[in-house]
Amino acid sequence: xxxxxxxxxxxxxxxxxxxxxxxxxxxxxxxxxxxxxxxxxxxxxxxxxxxxxxxxxxxxxxxxxxxxxxxxxxxxxxxxxxxxxxxxxxxxxxxxxxxxxxxxxxxxxxxxxxxxxxxxxxxxxxxxxxxxxxxxxxxxxxxxxxxxxxxxxxxxxxxxxxxxxxxxxxxxxxxxxxxxxxxx
Amino acid sequence: xxxxxxxxxxxxxxxxxxxxxxxxxxxxxxxxxxxxxxxxxxxxxxxxxxxxxxxxxxxxxxxxxxxxxxxxxxxxxxxxxxxxxxxxxxxxxxxxxxxxxxxxxxxxxxxxxxxxxxxxxxxxxx
Amino acid sequence: xxxxxxxxxxxxxxxxxxxxxxxxxxxxxxxxxxxxxxxxxxxxxxxxxxxxxxxxxxxxxxxxxxxxxxxxxxxxxxxxxxxxxxxxxxxxxxxxxxxxxxxxxxxxxxxxxxxxxxxxxxxxxxxxxxxxxxxxxxxxxxxxxxxxxxxxxxxxxxxxxxxxxxxxxxxxxxxxxxxxxxx
Amino acid sequence: xxxxxxxxxxxxxxxxxxxxxxxxxxxxxxxxxxxxxxxxxxxxxxxxxxxxxxxxxxxxxxxxxxxxxxxxxxxxxxxxxxxxxxxxxxxxxxxxxxxxxxxxxxxxxxxxxxxxxxxxxxxxxxxxxxxxxxxxxxxxxxxxxxxxxxxxxxxxxxxxxxxxxxxxxxxxxxxxxxxxxxxxxxxxxxxxxxxxxxxxxxxxxxxxxxxxxxxxxxxxxxxxxxxxxxxxxxxxxxxxxxxxxxxxxxxxxxxxxxxxxxxxxxxxxxxxxxxxxxxxxxxxxxxxxxxxxxxxxxxxxxxxxxxxxxxxxxxxxxxxxxxxxxxxxxxxxxxxxxxxxxxxxxxxxxxxxxxxxxxxxxxxxxxxxxxxxxxxxxxxxxxxxxx
Numbered sequence: 001x002x003x004x005x006x007x008x009x010x011x012x013x014x015x016x017x018x019x020x021x022x023x024x025x026x027x028x029x030x031x032x033x034x035x036x037x038x039x040x041x042x043x044x045x046x047x048x049x050x051x052x053x054x055x056x057x058x059x060x061x062x063x064x065x066x067x068x069x070x071x072x073x074x075x076x077x078x079x080x081x082x083x084x085x086x087x088x089x090x091x092x093x094x095x096x097x098x099x100x101x102x103x104x105x106x107x108x109x110x111x112x113x114x115x116x117x118x119x120x121x122x123x124x125x126x127x128x129x130x131x132x133x134x135x136x137x138x139x140x141x142x143x144x145x146x147x148x149x150x151x152x153x154x155x156x157x158x159x160x161x162x163x164x165x166x167x168x169x170x171x172x173x174x175x176x177x178x179x180x181x182x183x184x
Numbered sequence: 185x186x187x188x189x190x191x192x193x194x195x196x197x198x199x200x201x202x203x204x205x206x207x208x209x210x211x212x213x214x215x216x217x218x219x220x221x222x223x224x225x226x227x228x229x230x231x232x233x234x235x236x237x238x239x240x241x242x243x244x245x246x247x248x249x250x251x252x253x254x255x256x257x258x259x260x261x262x263x264x265x266x267x268x269x270x271x272x273x274x275x276x277x278x279x280x281x282x283x284x285x286x287x288x289x290x291x292x293x294x295x296x297x298x299x300x301x302x303x304x305x306x307x308x309x310x
Numbered sequence: 311x312x313x314x315x316x317x318x319x320x321x322x323x324x325x326x327x328x329x330x331x332x333x334x335x336x337x338x339x340x341x342x343x344x345x346x347x348x349x350x351x352x353x354x355x356x357x358x359x360x361x362x363x364x365x366x367x368x369x370x371x372x373x374x375x376x377x378x379x380x381x382x383x384x385x386x387x388x389x390x391x392x393x394x395x396x397x398x399x400x401x402x403x404x405x406x407x408x409x410x411x412x413x414x415x416x417x418x419x420x421x422x423x424x425x426x427x428x429x430x431x432x433x434x435x436x437x438x439x440x441x442x443x444x445x446x447x448x449x450x451x452x453x454x455x456x457x458x459x460x461x462x463x464x465x466x467x468x469x470x471x472x473x474x475x476x477x478x479x480x481x482x483x484x485x486x487x488x489x490x491x492x493x
Numbered sequence: 494x495x496x497x498x499x500x501x502x503x504x505x506x507x508x509x510x511x512x513x514x515x516x517x518x519x520x521x522x523x524x525x526x527x528x529x530x531x532x533x534x535x536x537x538x539x540x541x542x543x544x545x546x547x548x549x550x551x552x553x554x555x556x557x558x559x560x561x562x563x564x565x566x567x568x569x570x571x572x573x574x575x576x577x578x579x580x581x582x583x584x585x586x587x588x589x590x591x592x593x594x595x596x597x598x599x600x601x602x603x604x605x606x607x608x609x610x611x612x613x614x615x616x617x618x619x620x621x622x623x624x625x626x627x628x629x630x631x632x633x634x635x636x637x638x639x640x641x642x643x644x645x646x647x648x649x650x651x652x653x654x655x656x657x658x659x660x661x662x663x664x665x666x667x668x669x670x671x672x673x674x675x676x677x678x679x680x681x682x683x684x685x686x687x688x689x690x691x692x693x694x695x696x697x698x699x700x701x702x703x704x705x706x707x708x709x710x711x712x713x714x715x716x717x718x719x720x721x722x723x724x725x726x727x728x729x730x731x732x733x734x735x736x737x738x739x740x741x742x743x744x745x746x747x748x749x750x751x752x753x754x755x756x757x758x759x760x761x762x763x764x765x766x767x768x769x770x771x772x773x774x775x776x777x778x779x780x781x782x783x784x785x786x787x788x789x790x791x792x793x794x795x796x797x798x799x800x801x802x803x804x805x806x807x808x809x810x811x812x813x814x815x816x817x818x819x820x821x822x823x824x825x826x827x828x829x830x831x832x833x834x835x836x837x838x839x840x841x842x843x844x845x846x847x848x849x850x851x852x853x854x855x856x857x858x859x860x861x862x863x864x865x866x867x868x869x870x871x872x873x874x875x876x877x878x879x880x
Contacts, residue, residue, distance in 0.1 A: 020597070021597060021600070021813065022597070022812060022813050022814065023597060023813055023814035023815055023825075024812075043724075043725075046724060048723075048725075048729075049727045049847075050727060050823065051727075051825075051842045051846075051847075053827070055829060055838055056838075064840075066814075066842075068823075070724070070733070070738050070739075070740040070745070071740075073745040073746045075816075096727070097725045097850070097851075097854065098725060098726035098727040101553075101846065102846075109561070119550075121510055122554070123553055123554060124553055124554040124557040124879055124880070125554060125557065126403055126404040127505070127506035127507065128506075129403075129441065131441065133562050134838075142831040142837060146831050146832070147810065147811070147812060147829050147830075147831055148829075149811030149812055149813075213335075214334065214335050215334050215335075215342075215345060216334055216345070216418065216419065217331050217332060217334050217419050218332045218418055219330075219331050219416065219417055219418040220329065220330055220331070220332055221327070221328045221329045221330050221414075222325060222411075222414030223329075223411045223414045223415055224414050224415055224417075228388055229523050229525060230408075230525020230527050230528045231408030231411055232408060232411075232504070232505065232508075232523040232536070233411075233504050233505055233508070234503065234523075235503055235509075235512065235521045236503075236512075236521060240518045240520050241518045242543050245543070304544070304860070306714060306715065306859065306860060306863055308545055308858045309858060310547060310857060310858045357529055358527055359532075359533060360533060360556060361533065361578075361581070361876050362662055365581055365625065365662055366661070366662060368640075369644060369647075369648070369661075372640070372641055372644035372645070372648075373641055373644065373645055374644070374645070374648045387527075387528070387529045399533075399534075399556070402554070402556060402557055404555050405526060405534055405555045405556070408527065434574060434575070434578065437566050437567075440562070441559065441562070442557050442559045443558065443559075461661075461662050461663065463661065
């Protein structure tokens with residue numbers, strides 16, 4: 001059921017997570033331009049948006065959209081990487097109207113711009129506070145591969161190396177993306 | 185005009201009435217401390233600064249409601265003397281007269297009912 | 311006459327908003343004492359529940375802890391008709407101007423009870439790099455009684471009420487549950 | 494006489510931002526932070542045409558207590574008290590979500606007896622949350638007596654929960670790997686008295702309030718949400734179950750020992766405020782059934798895993814999310830850890846946030862009194878919305 005949705009999208013990487021360890025069923029990496037189409041497809045699948053959040057990592061802001069289904073519970077985490085320099089994403093609030101607040105909250109905490117969000121004024125912070133509190137300093141940012149629990153990658157674009165642990169950490173297994181893709 | 189005890193009683197009654205009403209107010213003004221300055225003059229709106237003024241145009245329903253109340257209030261005013269003298273009348277004439285008087289007021293109710301003044305829908309289409 | 315005692319609080323300005331309280335025109339000691347007792351026995355608190363302490367404040371108003379035994383069960387929603395402001399919860403920076411405005415809109419004589427650690431000093435939400443709350447409501451308005459706890463038990467709030475009555479009239483009117491005698 | 498002082502443009506940033514889309518000759522009013530019917534500091538900006546609400550925009554943040562920023566400063570074990578203060582209506586559900594996420598991350602197995610104690614205390618806490626909502630909601634609609642009854646029962650529940658958790662309101666009695674206090678005979682005895690007593694009270698509530706014609710007139714056909722609207726806004730819990738969506742996390746993604754009990758999920762189809770009201774009252778009955786069965790099947794054993802994580806416990810790398818059915822809907826705590834002393838990020842998914850987001854669309858064109866009835870039927874706890 002969810003596979004058909006992912007097939008219609010040009011995803012960067014589709015991974016099936018172990019629910020017992022992470023609580024997620026799917027973890028899908030998408031380019032920024034694909035998110036609105038994904039939202040429309042998931043809306044047709046009668047999913048609902050649980051929440052939108054962002055993680056501040058070395059490579060940029062990883063914006064995580066979590067969808068779930070009410071009759072057949074299947075938690076999908078759509079992840080979109082946005083560079084630190086220009087954190088900009090199209091808004092999905094005209095598909096899922098509940099997303100307007102989630103996006104405004106993420107904008108409050110991380111300063112990520114959601115274009116054509118109907119009312120992008122601070123939601124939780126005072127109107128005159130222009131600091132984004134949850135942004136991390138340069139040194140404190142970890143790389144993405146350390147943060148996410150490794151899950152079984154079904155399909156990955158050849159150039160996609162976010163999930164592979166960086167070679168420079170010596171104790172790391174230097175698994176390359178190529179080996180995974182052929183293994184799946 | 186001879187001034188007798190009745191007039192004195194009326195004047196006394198008047199003064200005590202005024203004192204009874206205004207007394208606590210004056211006493212409170214004299215004895216209690218007074219808060220000054222800050223936003224004490226600003227109209228209270230849940231702790232926020234009010235916006236614009238409430239002198240805006242309202243729906244006509246509210247005005248018509250007041251109008252109907254006024255009509256029936258005055259109507260009751262006229263019915264008081266009727267109620268007092270009604271037992272002295274004989275025959276049906278008094279009854280018919282009062283009945284005619286009331287039907288005209290009833291007509292106003294029917295008119296406003298037709299105009300939809302009494303219908304307050306839970307949800308209006310915007 | 312706690313928050314209004316010019317000796318206690320500097321008279322020229324009580325809050326950042328420039329509000330102040332002028333002493334009464336007739337200042338006869340005996341009359342003021344009698345009025346203080348009347349005011350102490352009928353304090354009307356303003357429903358100003360911000361966070362978790364508001365639920366304990368509601369519990370005090372209900373049957374089991376029953377604040378109406380002490381004359382204070384009329385919780386008025388509007389500041390115009392209340393004379394005790396119970397700040398029950400965390401005052402955030404976004405809410406601070408509203409707290410000051412509500413205090414200024416209360417008629418004199420008015421009293422403030424800071425209920426719970428958040429109102430006293432920011433409580434559990436005071437940490438290095440916090441950007442959102444006012445650490446202690448006494449930075450904004452003059453506070454008469456501090457009731458510690460997170461949230462304080464309803465008995466704590468009642469003790470705070472007795473403290474305010476003691477501050478107004480000079481003595482405690484209710485038996486102390488521990489010693490039993492009236493100190 | 495017109496009050497010239499007010500004609501100048503006043504109001505704060507949000508009022509002026511809200512006023513841009515306003516029509517001619519409408520009144521802009523604050524159902525503000527300090528208002529008896531907003532249960533805390535929720536501010537709703539209303540554009541009124543006489544009695545009718547043309548547009549409503551809730552303004553949040555008046556109780557934003559930086560829970561997610563604190564997560565980066567405190568270690569995982571230190572963060573539990575925050576969970577008691579995120580939602581003081583049903584804090585044990587939040588304790589469970591956070592403890593569950595940490596256990597999933599650390600791969601910690603919780604002993605049987607601890608699971609049962611968790612079920613019993615959370616279900617009792619759900620009853621206190623619904624009683625608090627029920628009393629406050631009827632207070633919003635104008636009746637003062639029911640909240641006296643509701644708090645009367647709630648005090649009995651708080652005495653019982655005080656034995657298990659040690660406090661009255663902001664519980665943080667769960668530990669990563671178990672629970673902090675064991676069930677003793679006094680608790681069982683109080684529980685055995687409470688359940689028949691509460692079962693005798695529910696028919697009285699039904700006669701006193703639910704069948705009361707005034708309440709029915711105020712609450713029926715008001716704030717009808719269809720299923721599509723529920724999905725578009727992500728509303729869950731009694732708000733969704735009032736509109737015919739049979740979604741309860743205890744049944745959809747069964748966690749802990751919930752699959753061993755036999756209970757129903759109350760669902761109503763009409764979707765108006767009355768349906769949500771009835772769902773919550775029925776849930777009080779269902780929670781009592783669960784507590785009864787859990788007490789009957791309570792196994793012996795430890796109440797916390799040995800070598801439970803202490804203050805300096807470092808969670809292994811990775812992320813974990815644990816959904817729980819709170820009093821207001823789907824609660825999910827999402828812990829992301831980079832192996833350090835403090836977690837990298839914790840995301841709290843609050844049901845009240847999504848439930849409130851549909852208020853703007855639900856209250857368009859309704860009477861002011863009905864919009865307050867809709868707001869109350871969503872069962873809002875403000876610190877959970879502002880986090």
